[in-house]
Amino acid sequence: MPSLTLLAQSLIAGLMIGGLYGLLALGLSLSWGLLRLVNLAHFALAFLGAYLTYQLGTVLHIPPLAALLVIVPGFFVFGVALHWLFMRFQVTELASLLVTFGITVIIESMIQYFWTADFRRYDSGYGNASFHVGPLFVPTLELGACLTAAALAFATWSWLRWTYVGKALRASAEDPGMAAAFGIDHRRLSFLLSGMCAAYAGIAGTFIALISTLAPAEIWSWIGVIFAVVIIGRLGNPVGALIAGLAIGASESLTMAVVAPAWAPVVSFSVLIALLLWQPRWL
Amino acid sequence: MALKARRYLGPGAWSAFAALLFLLPNLGGPAFYESFLYLIFSWVALATSWSLLSGYAGYFSLGHAAFFGAGVYTTATLTTKFDVPFLWTVPIAALVAALLATAVGAVVFRLRSLRGELFALLTLAVTFILATIILNTGIDGGGGVFLSGVALPALAPTASGTIYRLGLGLAVLAVALSYVVRHSRFGMGLFAIHDDEDVAEVKGVPTFRYKLMALALSAAIAGAAGGVQAIYVGYVTVGETFAINVPLYVILMSVLGGARHWFGPAVGATLITVALFAFTSGGEALLGRAIVALALIVVVLLLPDGIVPTLLRLADRWRSPERRRPAAELPPTAVAGEPPHCAAAEKGPAILVCDDVRKSFGGIQALRGVTLSVHKGEILGLVGPNGSGKTTFINMISGHFSIDRGSIALGSDPIAGLPAHRIACLGIARTYQIPRPFNHLSVLDNVALAASFGTLLSGRSAILDEAWHWLEFTGLARHAFDLPSKLNLHERKFLELARALAARPQLLLLDEILSGLNPAEVENAITLIRAIRDRGASIIFIEHLMRAVVELSDRVAVLNEGAVIAIGTPREVMQNPEVVSVYLGKAYAS
8 A cells, every 4th residue: 555645646646637637627517518519539639739839849949828828719719610510511410420430539639640650759848847735736727727727617607608699609509499599509508618629629638748758649538538528527517527537536546546557447437337337316 | 224233243243353352262362461451351341331220220330349358358258268269259259349338338329318428439439448347357458469389260161261261251241130130120220219219119120139139149249250360460459459540540430431322432542541551651550540530530521421422422312213113103002900980889898997097207207197098099189288198198108108006907917117119019100299300311202110019010111012002091192292391381290190000000099180280281180090090090189270179089088287177068168157267267267
């Protein structure tokens, strides 16, 4: 059994990576829950964002925060365009999975073409910054990702909960026909939401570039965990996604410390399967 | 004429083609062709097996790599570590994959909400878990497994010929199996699950078991293909085996060729394998992948049905006068063993007894203890304001909702708590207030499905005769070959009725069958309902149209806020002060 300090340290590490899970899960959960579209391309977009951050940072020496000024609006437009495609061809929930599967492969091929299949590491200079709390290290960047995830999750949640636009979106998700009969323009709102989701993917991508090593095939390695997070956190619930992300991150990290690092990928799916068997009310 | 020639030539041409393929290794061509054709066969088997569940029943699996990989590693482990002869390992690989699939299915198919997408993602998750387990245990250990020392049985003059023949055998087996399933009762049930699973269950399709069987069958073929693949590549690694390419290509091939046609996936698999090969041999693997992905997007958007069904539809339109037999030439409608005529007994034995049936949804008590019985040959009218629990009550009897308290018995069998398809088989059929036909099955098949699963009839012709009989009875025979979307509301309601009747129920539950019909159509329907009762069925009849209720019902029960407030002859009930107050307000009651 590892020491208490080590356990606490791995708990912190887990929560930090869990914040990133929550950040990635946010956009996916919203588009699945509120637009009824399963957007696999979300992961490809995040990695495209990561590579763009890397490119802008290493070649043009633009800091990541400034890179976001390019990525967020650019991705918003991409999200809107993607949603136009879905609306134009009246894509169903399952078909959306196939179409975005295709888009993911295309983006992956593009990334591999421009940046090769080699691993890339963005050395931003503050990648290893951290501070102490007692005997424990807290990595600054990861904490930033965590706080960003929390801020976005709570902001989106309150937006959906308290504003008319948010309420209209939730009404449309539940019954588009009825919402339309009450004068809600579902198309305009869904374009907005789809753009937002893509922008969230871009923000997550910037943090991925700063925190982890990049390779095109890495796109697929996140899918399983994030989907588990989205389902556990309940579709369309931003705060749920955040909490589920933190929980999964922490349990993975503790598994690494107590059992063995190689078994960590099994944790999220085992939690998911256990939950499906248990079927709690909130799922 | 051309059609006849085609039909006679068909099997001959197919056999000749199959024989030619089988003899190829004896012709002594370069090994490359055998190897390339093996690849096509392998993908044909995988894509066809995928469509058994995902195409027919509509549950998209992203986890075909898990079943395929289970097969790969079963063969790899058994041949290298336990010296099991290779040929033995292939059926074992199939069995292991089928067991894995059954375990996965038993978990995920129990869920009622989130079905399709959750299934897709869970199968993907299983792939990752399995890959992690294999990578981290002695099965692989991270270094991959060499099968180069494994002895091959001599099924052909050369080693590549042997593998070729194994691949051919698998592909033929998969396609034949798919054909058989498609044309069986099992296949019909899977198609119904695709369109509307709840209705399929209520019509008597054992949905849980069918989905599980389809998944296990699909996984077994994938597992066997994996076993052969292990020997073909000679060196297996977790990264290659569980790559996302497997589900991607399998889905693309099936969707491209037509996942809901037995031959579609085979066509798609051949096209894509050739295309991929053309790109990889040109040294543009990356571009090839991107183009395949783009093809997937275009096909899903533009040809949602796939190549084979689209071509068949075009061909069908071209020679439609020959193929569409007019209804007049169809088999006679008289049905052997028609239910005995039974005059409406005033007080026959009770056929349905409900005692203190309770149901609540969250805090809302939908039914607060409903006690009533229906006698044999009786029409019981069930009336009450909207929200009084009428449809909930029907849903409880047909097994769509579970019961909180109380009991329901049909004859002497308690039926509360039974799955809906068992209740349907015991002789309860229902209609839906808003018609819910199977949209991708023809009107005839909609009714045939109900006859097939609701009665003890067996044999395709007996079932079709039964279906035709009820189509004639409801006046829908001329629409037999149309899809339900072509029917108007009146006809759709009658299709609901024909489907319910085709199950030859002892008890028929009619949920607002008259609402939305014009006066002439209502007259028509009332005549029909009388005719049904005269054939011996008992009927619970939910209706708002009081004239019809009074005219048809032997007894009327009034539900209000989930409880029976009055029951008796129509006249008694209409004079009951409580009923009057519920319908017209307290002021009129006094």
